[in-house]
Amino acid sequence: MTASATADRTRAQGPSSRSPALTTFTDALHAEWTKLRTVAGTAWLLAAAVVLTVGLSAASAAEVTCDGPHCGEDPGKVGLLGVLLGQAVVAVLAVLAVGEEYGSGMIRVTFAAMPRREAVLAAKALVVAVLTGAAGVLAVAGSAVVALALMPGRGFTPANGYGPATSTAGASHLITAATTRAAFGSVLYLILVALLAVGVTALLRDSASAVGAVLGLLYLFPIVALVISNPDWHRHAEQLAPMQAGLSIQNTIDLAHQPLSPWQGIGVLAAWAFGALAVGGIVMRARDA
C-alpha cells in the first residue's frame, strides 16, 4: 500500500523542483497518515483517550473537596487528574503505530519504499503527535469544562484562596495563568508520552512488550518512590520519574515546595521522550527489520 501510494504521488506530481529529501519526507508523512487514519483501532483509541480522561477528571473534581483556606488541594491536579489514565490509551495508540508493522511484517515493505529509516520514524512520531494533540485538546478541554462547573461548589472559591478575591461570580476565578499553563501543558504531556512510546517501540519491536515497558516506566516510579524513605532520594525519584516530573506541569499552587518547577518537569519528560526516540532511531537504522 505504501509503495503504491508513494508511486502514485510521485507520478501525479511529476518532476519536482523541491529537493528529493524534502519530497521523501512529505511522502513518508502522507503514507504514515494514511496508514494510521485507515486502521480501525485509531478512532476508537482516540475516543477512549478522551472519554477516560474526562471521566476520571470529572470523578476527581466531584470527589475532592477543599475544606478551608490553605487546604492544599491543587486545582490543576484535581481538575486534570484524568490525564493519568488517558496517557495509557495514548501510549497504546503510539505503540501500535510502530509495533503493528513489526508484528505483521509490513515494516519491511515500508523500509523498502522509504530506505531512510529515521525519516519513517520521524514521520510516524509526527503523525502520532498530531493525532494525540488533537485528542489531548478535546480531553483537556472537556476536563476543564467539567472541573470549572464542579469545583467552585466543592470549596475551590476565592475565599479559600483560589484566584483573585475580587473576581466576579462563576468559575472564572479558577482561570488563571497557572491553570491555563496546566491545561496546555497537559496536552503537551500527552504528546510527549506518545513520543516516548514511539521511541520505546522502535527499540523493542514488539507491541505487547513495548506497552508493558512504557506503562511500567510511567506508573512504577511513584510506587517505588513510596518505599524510599530518605527525603533526598525520594525527591530524586520524583524528579527522574517521567510521569511525576512531567505532571509537574499541572502544579498551580505551592510551586516553591515542589521537587521541580512545571517547565523543568515537562523538560524531564521531554528528555525521556526524545532520548527514547533517538535511541530507537539509531537502533532501527542499525538493525534488521
Added chain:
Amino acid sequence: MPATRDGFGQLLHAEWTKLRTVRGWTIGLLVAVFLTIGIGLLGPAGSQSSCSHADGSSGSCTAQSPPKRADGLEVTDEKTFVHRTLSGDGSITARLTALSGVYPAGGGSPDGDQGLVPGLLPWSKAGVLVKDGTAAGSAYAAVLATGTHGVRMQYDYTGDLAGLPGTVGAAAPRWLRLTREGDVLTGYDSADGSTWARIGSTRLSGLPRDLEVGVFATSPDYAVIKNSFGGSSVNTGPSLATGTFDRVTVSGQSPGAWTVPAEGPGAPGGPGGPANAPGPRSGPGNGTGPGSDKPGSHPGAVATGADAFIVTGSGDIAPASAGVGSGKTVESALAGTFAGLIAVIVVAALTMTSEYRRGLIRTSLAASPRRGRLLAAKAVVLGGTAFVVGLIAAAAAVPAVTAVEHSKGMYVFHASTQDEIRMVVGTAALLAVAAVLALGVATIVRRGAAAVAAVIVVIVVPYVLATASVLPAGAAEWLTRVTPAAAFAVQQTSKPWAQVVAVYTPSNGYYPLSPWLGLAVLALYAAGAYALAHRLLKRRDA
C-alpha cells in the same frame, strides 16, 4: 475415556513446551524475578542516611526501636503513672471525677496554628492500672475512661473491652476497679461506687508476685492529615490529658508509699521522645512538641490529698501502628511486585496473541479441537509458572530486603511467621491469578498491546490513584475494594487497631479488605475474563 485424559496431559506438555522454548518469554519471566527483587532493594538502598531524629540531632544511625511486648509486637507505652507496689492478690479502686485535656489544633505543623486548645481526643485516657513493673512494654491491665469511647478495660496493649458509655464529669464521675487473683485480672466500673458491673477479665501468664498498681493518664498524638500528590502528609503533635482522681484505695499487701512523678518542664513526650516520629511521607511535620511552656501543660502528677491525685499525661498505652512511623514494614520489601506483575502480564498475553498473529492458533485448534481444553491448558501452565516465578521472587526479596534494612540500622516492624508466609504465598498467587486474567483478556481482544494495556490499567492504575494521587481517602478505599488492585491486600502485615487513631489508608499500607478477600476480588475478575474468553474462543473463527 483414557485417551481424553492423555489428551489433556499432552496439551499441557505442548503448552509448557511453547512457553519454555520462546526465548523472549523466558527472559520476560526472569526479568519478573529480578525486577521484583531489585526494586524491593531500592527501598532500603534509597534510605541510607535516614537518621534525622525528631529532636534535631543527627549522626550515628541507630535503629529507633520502639518498645516491644513480650512476643515482639511494637507498642507505645508512655503515660504518667502514680504507683505503688502490690504484693500478691489485691485490688485498686479509684473515683475519676474529671477528665480534661489540651491538643494542638494545627497538628503541630510549622505553618499551622501552634497553640494548644482545650479538648479531649477520642482516645485520651485516664484510669487505674496494674502493671508488671514500670518498664515500657511490660504486661498490664487497665480500667480507664476515654475522651469519647466511654469506660474501657484494656490489657496487654491489644485487648480492649467496652464498659460504661458516656463521658466523665463532676455530675457523672466514674468509679474504676481492677482486682488481681494470681494471673487473672478483672475490671469493674460503677457510676456510684456501690453498684459495680464486671467489664471482663484477662489472664496475663507469668506475672510476678510484686506488681505496680496506681492511677495514670495519657493522651495520644494529635494528627492532621492532608492528602497531596505523592501521598498524604501528616502533621502530628503531642496532646495532654488530665485526670482528677480521689478515693484511691489499694487493698491487699501494699507496703511503701505512692511514687508521684513530678511535673517536668520539658515538652510532653518524655525521655523516650515522641511516640511516633513521622516518616518521610509525613512531609513538613517533624513531630516536635509545642514550644510554649504554658503552666499546667506538662506531664506529671500532684497529690491533692492522702488518696487524691491530679495526673497529667501524654503518649499512649497501645500497639504502635506501623507504616506511619520511622520503621519499615515487611511488605515494603515487595514493592517490586508491580514490576514483576507487568512482566508476567506481557508474557501471559503474548502466549495467546502470538498464536493469533502467527496463525499458529489454527494448528493448535486442529490438534485440540475441543477449544476449551486449549484455553484450560494455557491457563494451568501460565498460572503455575507465574506462581513459581512469584514464589521465587517474593521468597528471595523478603529476606534479602530485610537483611539490607537491618544492616543499615533501619527498624523493621514485627510480622508473625504466619503473616510472612501468607504474604509470600499470596504474592505468588497474585501473579498467577493476574496471568490468567491477562490470558483471558488477550483471548478476548486478540491483540497483545491492547490486552497488556487493559490489564495494567485495571490492576496498577487504581493502585497508583489510591496511593499517589489527589484522590481523598474515601475514594482510595473504594478503589482498593472494587478494582483488581484490592489483591495487594494479600501483602499487608500491619494491622489497624480500633483503639489507635492513625492514617489507615492504602498509601500507608492498610487495605479495606482482608488479605484473602482482596485476592478473591482479583480472582473474580480473572474468572469473568476466563469465562468470556472460553465462550468467544468456542464461537469465533480462529
